Amino acid sequence: MFTAGRSCIHTYYDRYKANDYFRVRYFGTGIYNDIRRRLLKYYVSDIKDGLTYRTIPSTIYIFFTNLLPAIAFAQDMFDHTNNSYGVNEVLLASAMGGIVFGVLSGSPLCIVGVTGPVSIFNYTVYEIIEPMNIPYFQFMCWICLWSMGFHFILAFTNSVNFMRFVTKFSCDVFGFFINIVYIQKGIQILTHQFELADPASAFASIVVALVMTIFGVSSQFFGSKSHYLPPRIRTFIRDYSVPLCVVFFTGFIHFGGYLDDIKFTTLPITKSFHPTDTVNRRPDWFIRFWEDIRVRDVFLAVPFAILLTALFYYDHNISSLICQSSKFPLKKPSSFHYDFFLLGVTTGVAGLIGIPAPNGLIPQAPLHTHSLCVYEHDYETGLNKITRVVEQRLSNTFQGLLTLVMMTRPFLVVLGLIPQAILAGLFWIMAITTLDDTDVVRRLRFLFLDKEWKLKLSKIIIPADYPIEYYLVRSKYFIIYLILELLAFAGEYSITCTKGAIGFPGVLMLILLLVPIVFPRIFPKDQLDLLDSEAADELIMRSLKLSSFNFD
Structure with a gap:
């Protein structure tokens, strides 16, 4: 049986020699080639290509979608760690992630900041060690320093090459999980209003969040999928609708009338740069x-550091894979080993200055790439097609600098005016606009599609909403695959709702390891080829293969 299993695995990845996955021939080759092939070769063009209008709306959009959710996570850590972390720590972590990865990384499209899993990790560590009378900041510093060492070992031994094992199953489930967590986070913020304010203010916050969500989601839909008004106007609406929603609804509560009697809970702020x-x-x-x-x-601190490293290995590299997925027509090579080394540096620095360690963000990373896409309207099919992506490093760098500016007193005061209901609305806008494009939701929609309409769509050469593989795979295996996606999501989600949340990275790595072992035993090869494939496209695969085994 073991031999048969190995044979199945080999055929599942028949594009590559199986033993290539387990060879580490040259120490540091991955980092060397990432720097030589990606960083040095394209650094100048990364700057020149950023000198275009597309960079401006992308910077503004990703600044808002990175800043405000991070502040919400800061509130989580503030409440669960006896005020150990606050707005300033999260602003500094997000700024460091944006500036360092914008200026120095090999994959500047990947947005780096404070994530929900990191906030869960930080306050779970606090809950574990606080009864043991261990100083929290010193202990977290040692966790980050140990983790930095583990990052260096993985990067220099070319171990990030194992991301070639990752299939779209893991990416799709994790992306679905993060979006559901964002919806949950918005609900938590609003339910918390009943504890912080009177019922009238709490219900008013719910209304503001819902109305903001309706406007934000409708604007994104109008700008991306509608056929009304000229393409330039639709592009403008798509680019600026989310930031304008934040600004408008922040001012909306001051419009007067019945709202004068409502006291909305706003974001807590502290002393600048302290x-x-x-x-x-x-x-x-x-x-x-x-x-x-x-x-x-x-x-x-060592076992905690191993868990943090496992989380970052999965989370950051998956974020990088998703924002460079095959649906984006990218031209420049990727960088994984060097970027993971750089992530180790920022993790160590984060520990030394007592801030949450930043890493790759979902959905912000793929949203960043989306915001840099240049579309062309095809009047024959009625669809907006991506013609190219503005691959540059200025938008990431500038959003990091803007986040750093927010630590100054005038802008901290501005942040203090934003109602918490706006955070809930932003979480929902980001989640809903991204959720419908996840594989899990698309498969669910396809499963319940009217049979007659499904038959009609199958005769169309280019289906508008569903990949052609959905029509070719047998229904039995389609349903089994979808059930496995939902079970994997349930495993990831359920552990975050328990006291064992710190074991979340273990669940991620378990799923990552089980997929190439279990799936070939469940699905016939022809069906598996239709259901799942490598998450990395040919461009990324070439980079990973080259960066691990030779200098040519």
Whole structure:
């Protein structure tokens, strides 16, 4: 049976020699080639290509979609860690991620910042060690320092090459999971209003969030999928609808009338460029990791660091894969080993200055690539087609700089005026506009599609909403695959709702490892080829293969 299983796995990845996945021939080859082939060769063009109008709306859009959700996660950590983290820590982490990866990374399309899983990790660590009287910031610093070392080992041994194992199944399930978490987060923010304010204010917050969501989602739909008004006007609406929704509904609560009697809960702010916790740490940001920490606690941080490294290995690389997926016509090579090394550096620095460690963001990373797409309207099919992507590093860098500017007092005060209901609305806009494009939702829609309409669509050469593979695969295997996607999502989601949330990276890695082993035993090869495939396209595959095995 073992031999048969290996044979199935080999045929599942028949485009490559199986033993290539397990060879580490040259130490540091991946980093060397990523720098030589991607960073040095295209750095100048990354700047020149960014000197275009498309960069402006992309910068503004991703700034809002990165900033406000991060602040919401800051509120989570603030509440669960006895005020250890706040707005300033999250702003500094997001700014560092944007600037460092915008300026220095090999994949500048990948947005790096504070994620929901990281916030869960941080406050779960606090809940575990607080009864043990271990100083939190020193312990988190050691976790980040150990993790930095593990990042370096994985990067220099070319271990990121194992991302060639990742199929679209893992990416689609994780993307679906993140969007559901965003919807859940919006609901949590609004339910929390009943504890922070009176019922009238809480219900008013729900109404504002819902109306904002309706306008935001409708504007994105109008700009991307409608046929009304000229393409330039639709493009403008698509580019600026989300930022304008945030600005408009922030001012909406001050319009007067019945709203004068409502007190909306706003974002909490602190002193500019100062840590939130002034009791357990010094105001100079540097964590004295050698103070008040026992040797055994230093080594106790190792298993936590392994979990953090596993989370970043999965989360960051999946984010990078999704924002460089085959649906985007990208021309420049990718960079994984060097970027993971760079992520290790930012993780270590984050620990030393006592801020959450940033990593790749979903859905912000693919939304960033979407915002850089140049569309052309095909009047024969009535569809908007992506003709090219503005591949550059300026939008990521500028949004990081704008986030850093938000730490100054005037802009912190502005942040303090934003109602928490606006955060809920933004979470829902981001989730809903992205959720409908996930494979899980599309398969669910296709499953319940009217049979007669499905038969009619199958006769169309280019189906408008569904890949041609959906029509070719047998219904039995289509349903089994969809059930497995939902079960994988349930596993990821359920553990985050328990005290064992810190084991979340283990669930991700388990799914990643089981897919190439289990799927060939369940699905015939011809059906599996229709259902699932490598997440990395040919361009990324060539980069991973080249970066691991030779210098040519």
